[in-house]
Amino acid sequence: SxxxxxxxxxxxxxxxxxxxxxxxxxxxxxxxxxxxxxxxxxxxxxxxxxxxxxxxxxxxxxxxxxxxxxxxxxxxxxxxxxxxxxxxxxxxxxxxxxxxxxxxxxxxxxxxxxxxxxxxxxxxxxxxxxxxxxxxxxxLPDASQGNKHLRGIFGRMGFNDQEIVALSGAHALGRCHTDRSGFDGPWTFSPTVVTNEYYKLLLNEKWNWKKWNGPKQYEDKTTKTLMMLPTDMALVSDKAFKQWVDKYAKDEALFFKDFAAVxxxxxELGVPFDETTQQTPMTLKPTAN
Ligand code: DDH
CATH class of the missing domain: 1.10.520.10 (Peroxidase; domain 1)
Known part of the structure; x- marks a missing residue:
């Protein structure tokens, strides 16, 4: 060897x-x-x-x-x-x-x-x-912008509408921090589990502008504890994006499949893999939890 x-x-x-x-x-x-x-x-x-x-x-x-x-x-x-x-x-x-x-x-x-x-x-x-x-x-994307900016930024990487929406489902995870981006709060109630909750909340919750001194963001009407960025809301105000939000909200298995692919x-963007030795992707085993 x-x-x-x-x-x-x-x-x-x-x-x-x-x-x-x-x-x-x-x-x-x-x-x-x-x-x-x-x-x-x-x-x-x-x-x-x-x-x-x-x-x-x-x-x-x-x-x-x-x-x-x-x-x-x-x-x-x-x-x-x-x-x-x-x-x-x-x-x-x-x-x-x-x-x-x-x-x-x-x-x-x-x-x-x-x-x-x-x-x-x-x-x-x-x-x-x-x-x-x-x-x-x-x-990298600017959260205060809208659909044109999303297509510009992600188009430069080589992604289409469906891929932009599938990638954005990562916002099921984590939160915004005022001392980092200036924005505040999580997108979902389960920010440490991968789910299609982001899409469900985008569609099913009513979103209002948050009244505060920070950058413009949305809060959910019901609990006022969740948030959406202007770029997140662009996925439901733009008809072509929204088709995919509808699909992923209805079908978590489809979201998982498309999210894994995208x-x-x-x-792997711009990574020059060695075609002879490193072509075969490996599956790393999750720990049982
Ligand atoms: Fe994001 N994201 N993201 N994001 N993102 C933030 C946090 C996290 C945008 C803005 C922000 C993706 C797309 C976009 C994650 C994953 C992904 C924060 C908050 C902002 C702002 C940062 C902070 O204050 O700590 C915008 C704008 C876009 C867009 O235009 C589409 C994508 C594609 C992904 C991905 O992973 C594929 C994750 C995870 C977090 C939570 C981080 C944390 O510490 O919690």
Whole structure:
């Protein structure tokens, strides 16, 4: 094998499973965060690492982990993600052979699966890049905008309407923090479980502007404890988007299937996989919980 001839460690599926298990165990142990789980912020790290991709120039994307460096780490959209990077630091120390870029995506997949989401196939092969590969500010979506902005930003990555709506279902998870984005609150009542609740709430709840001094956001009429961003509401005010919200609200299995496919595409944007050795995606086993 390559490792015998060159002395270089060539990780196998069982090695990636060990990294997965380590992250899953940390997720269990470190329950001092937000709603009891670092899972949502790990998903957001993997998404913001990937969502800088520009299909025209081939720049950005998860291949590089350039958010480690100050210009990109300090972009407004990435506020708070140092929490997720710090959470993973002991994992990187224990398994130094994995690149940051592969680790962040593996952590996103682990978080989704451990939060009872669909199985997401994993392909390693990302290389860390240096500071020169940092992307310019402004490639991630601005929550105060509407449908045109969504199609512009996600179209640049290569996504269509259906894919934009399926990706947005990730907002079943986690919450907004006033000291990060300025917005406040969770989207759903179960922010540490992957569900289609985001779509159901978008359709079935009445949403009013929240009366406060913060940035413009919506609150639910019934409990005033949930929130939607202007970009979230664009998915029901735009007819083409809304068709997909209707479908995913009715059919959680369809959402799981489409979410798994689109998140895999997101996490692999701009990643030059080695066609001969790393073509076959691996399925990492969730811990029984
Ligand atoms: Fe998001 N997101 N997101 N988001 N996102 C925020 C939190 C989380 C937008 C804005 C925000 C996706 C799409 C969009 C997650 C996953 C994904 C916050 C709050 C803002 C603001 C940050 C904070 O204050 O802590 C906008 C705008 C869009 C869009 O235009 C479509 C996508 C595609 C995903 C994904 O994962 C595929 C997750 C998870 C969180 C919760 C983080 C946490 O700490 O909790």
């Amino acid at each position: 390559a490792s015998e001839t060159t002395g270089v460690f060539v990780p196998k599926q069982e090695d990636y499973q060990k990294v997965y298990n380590e992250i899953a165990a940390l997720l269990q142990d470190k329950d001092d965060y937000d709603d009891g789980s670092y899972g949502p912020v790990l998903v957001r790290l993997a998404w913001h690492a990937s969502g800088t991709y520009d299909k025209e120039t081939g720049t950005g994307g998860s291949n590089g982990a350039t958010m480690r460096f100050q210009p990109e780490g300090d972009h407004g959209a990435n506020a708070g993600l140092v929490t997720a990077r710090d959470f993973l630091a002991p994992v990187k120390a224990k398994f130094p052979w994995i690149t940051y870029s592969d680790l962040w995506i593996l952590a996103g997949i682990c978080a989704i699966q451990e939060m009872q989401g669909p199985t997401i196939p994993y392909r390693p092969g990302r290389m860390d890049k240096d500071i020169a590969a940092c992307t310019p500010d402004g490639r 998140i895999t595409k997101l996490f």
